[in-house]
Amino acid sequence: MNIKFSKQIVILIVLVLISCNGNKDKANVKSQKDSAEKDLVKTKIQSENFEDFNKKFHADSLFQVSRVDFPIEGKHISGFEQHEWTRKNWQFQVIPVAEGTEIGEYEHSVVKTDSLVTEKFWIPDSGFEVERQFKLINNKWFLIFYNDINL
Template sequence: MKKYFCVIFFLGLSISSGAFAQTSKTVSEDFNSFFAKFNSDPKFQISRVIFPLKYKMNNDDFELTDYTMTKEKYRTLHLNNKADEKHLKRTLSVKKSKATLEQRGLDNGIYVDYIFELKDNQWFLKTWVDQST
């Protein structure tokens, strides 16, 4: 009887540790896959923006000012439009839990950084800083 109890105990222990190992190794979402869907699916995009969206933008006096946007006022962004490439240079930097998309205009004054954040293994647009002139 003692033998069976030990076998059942160790079997149960190994099953529970295997289940724990599977749940603790959740994989973070791939940024490139996220970014492709973010730019092609408006509903997905809205679901992946942290609202109220806090962002910075130059005011009429070219002073960087803090703003807040509600979900109702948000307009879908198109951050990978190929037609923009003749006016715009894009640089993407992806770190462990932060990604920054820099958009720099080619002789047109555009200067915007979009900042994405990894939360609970999913990417979200956290903010942007628009210093365009």
């Protein structure tokens, strides 16, 4: 065999190996990207729907207590009475979060993101304010903050 011919074969084999390895790396990157996209879709699919949670939370007292992240932030203040929320003094909440609530003289706002819902009721310049926050934790909604202030 000729040395020139041998060099060409060696070069050809090296090029083939490099080419195959490059395609393998591209396939691995594509596979990792596909896997990450599937995980993201899976997470979104498995996340609890806020509207379904909202209905059940305000209809089922046992479910509600299981989804209040005690010790919860916020306070109950009524005149001179004040306490932080615990499992023992929790008051069942029956009014669901709603977008367009119009209750007499109360102002109302709801701010929603994919992982946090904040609702506020207040009467301007009155000392009355209710605020609650729900947060998506491990794909389940929890009440994490509740202020009930009536001075």
